[in-house]
Amino acid sequence: MDEELTKETPDTNDVDHLDDWLVHHIAAAGSAESVVPLLEGKIREGAIRPGTRLPTIRALSEQSGVSFRNIRDALAVLRGKGLVETRRRGGTVVADPLAGPRPAPAAEPAGTEAVPAAQTGELAHASSDPELLPDLTEALATGLRSPNLHSNVRQYITDRLRTVAQRDWPFAAEAYIAGGSGAEAALLCVGTLAGPSGKLAVDVPINPGLLDHIRRLGLDVFQVPADAHGADPAALARALEQGARTYLFQPTGPYAMTPPATAERMDELAGVVARFDDVVVVEDDAVGPLAHVPGPTFGTVLPGQAVRVRSFCRSYGSDLRTSVIGGPREAVDRIRDSRSYGLAVNSRILQDALAHLIESSTTARTLKRARSVYAKRKAALADALERRGIPSVSGPNAQFLWVEVSSEVDTLIDLATAGYSVGAGSRSFVEPPATGHLRIATLRLPDDSAAIDRIADAIGRAMHGQMRDLYA
Template structure:
């Protein structure tokens, strides 16, 4: 019916996804506005949540007793209000509310993969979890599982990492509940309080925090455009006799530096010559379409490789893999078990299914496609930024954020979050994936280009002259 005349939402069989339609009977105004307002109320009160699928427009028209054009107009208004999103053939879903919606902020600080181009993650997740629950006893999923992961999960992990590592025995693979958990377990397993570890002068904050809690001293290794400087690395190893070397060879966090093959071989040769074990945090190693060999592929006996799905598929998939040297998996798995016991079985099952069915590769390709487009946008709007064409973040060397950046709604993170003890230098890491839409990112980068200051500061990271790692 039309205008202010009542509409019935009771036609058809009960459907939880359509229950919000009952709200229209208590509203006034044109039919299309009542539909949009009913949907908005259902979202605001939690009846509908991000990712929920709502009925198709023709079904709503049938249930409510109005024409299809009116429903189309209502859905268009709901889309304008940021309530729904959808594509032909996949349906219409409640849109996730982001910081951009709630606080006017554009997050350039969180390094998240963007939504994969051409794919609906919510629909894929719904389909996969449904299939897993249909074929698996839920009691089995909810029980305790082996800490290192099942053979199927470890085999899938080996297959997933093959582009970087080549063929890997699944017995060397350990399934973990996230890369941070994996790094924490490895530091607990391999070091004692008071020992020295080497890290990049600008390093992953999670590593620095874990080392501090463990009572470790971090020696900061100078960096250039390819990451660790080999001569400085050899000198620091001779000076400190470190227990471990921790580094990120591809799209280093935060500088976005990537070691070329010759640099990787040089770093491995230096560490191997003196027997220094390497922890390779390879969070971004699968983002390049033509990935370089991982350090663990060059020296399997001396490198512990850590890779996560959080940066290549989705941050909600808290699944990571440790690839240990031959014969060393049991000890690393025991340390991991003491911290986290096991990864969430349902998430591990989803990732395993996606790898085996090729869905993970499709998602990775979709993420890569969107990352490339966003990186090209950053190259246009922030020409001073450095980082590869497939990098999830870029680095503005020497830049600092002005107070006006926050006032303009830009969430940023600077060099102070990444400096290893004794390191100097300024810079901003600009993350490209967290903004919900490419257009939003473009507006944020345009604003950022006018707000950052670039004082005279080192464009690469170096420790202070004293070389004191404490």
């Protein structure tokens, strides 16, 4: 936003001046996306003080020329952040940003009440439940006993981690290295291997943050959608024919709406890749040990064209920040050399700690329990939605539920108004589908059935616009 528009400070003791200031800046901003950061900054820095009553949405719209909907959407986002609150008969007032979000007010008429913000309102990100992660004490102690601790010799993967990783690697890799977090390692691989063409095929739906970073690399991205049998061979063929030389494949599908590819579909996909001997498949196994169903691989039939990234962050905790990359030596060496010019290596302590966790029978029991709890949480919300006539879909290893909605933006804003943050489904696609979707993270859903029902009720109300008129 232009500096001229943000340097002024409104006098909240002077109602007319505040109204004029808001109208001027909202008119210049012109959209909910621009209004939100402006007002949020002024509220958080105290320029607009708690308790200050804002003009009505209708008044701001008429005086600024900005649509009623854009102003309503901006205030809904601020309300979801706990920065403004709507008081019955008291209008919209600035809340204390240090006090956190307050429950939404009971609404009139009966039957359209807003749902109070739940403690588990963050449903956009598939972060692990700390209660279901293994204790790292013994693992880190093992890492501290690494035989080469403090050595100045770079060790791109420790002997112990390589040995452990090889035991259940789905194909015979020629070389292994340790990488950073799973998403970081996948990005490193595709950034290195995309080659001069600068073109990449990706499975969708995909991690939206990863997709954003891929685009920042300047790569030309083609999407490969999936059906009930797996990724679409025709879409993959079109991408490769148009010059894509790397295919980001998701064998375990953390964002998938459908099951992993069948053996027959894998044969078809491998046949497509085999037509292009310079294409490399990067298998992003982001689910890792949490998978309920094993992920397929290209490495058994195309060993020279498949690099696999196995992530352990969601299984063992993000602080380990260690993944394993394995595949053809030439490709793995290129990836290694691209990581800070070959200078970057993961801590031996973290590598051997990870190896200890992979081998530990105690950790295996912890993972078994985590898989069970996560599956029950996802099923509980799916069942609650189904009872309300709301269908949802999710792959067996997926850590999200997908719900189709007629208006993605409106539904997201209305859920934010009720205190729930969910993902915009369109952000997981290169080419957004014609129909909008909610992407609801399930790993940290509450185990309380009443809380699950509140979430399902909020989704139902938001889908049908029943919250939309509460704050007009």
